[in-house]
Amino acid sequence: MQSTDSWSCGISKIMDTLSGKWRLNIIWVISKHDNIGFNQLKNNLPGITNMMLMRSLEALTSEGYVSKNLFGDKPPLHSEYHLTIKSHKLLPLLLKLNDLESS
DSSP, X not given: OOOOSXXXXXXHHHHHHHOSSSHHHHHHHHHHSSSXXXXXXXXXXXXXXXXXXXXXXXXXXXXXXXXXXEEXXXXXXXXXXXXXXXXXXXXXXXXXXXXXXXX
16 A cells, blocks of 8 residues: 555555554564663564664654654664654554454
């Protein structure tokens, strides 16, 4: 499902943002471990590469599903990720979809 500038609905925009192998898994892990660091997140997603995790987090951050906090005065800075209100509103729907698949 690809949203376009000439026509798109909210569902297609959400599906475009969350599609892909890792994005829903990232949201799920962050929902279980709020304020999780990059390395902790990577350890909870077996098989994901650093580059794929960075790209997925950038996409989720730019679309407002994940927020990133940086800590420290000089590099390397410590980053922590947490879900935004937008993701917290989406979680119950995702859980219902998960229940449909399980039944």
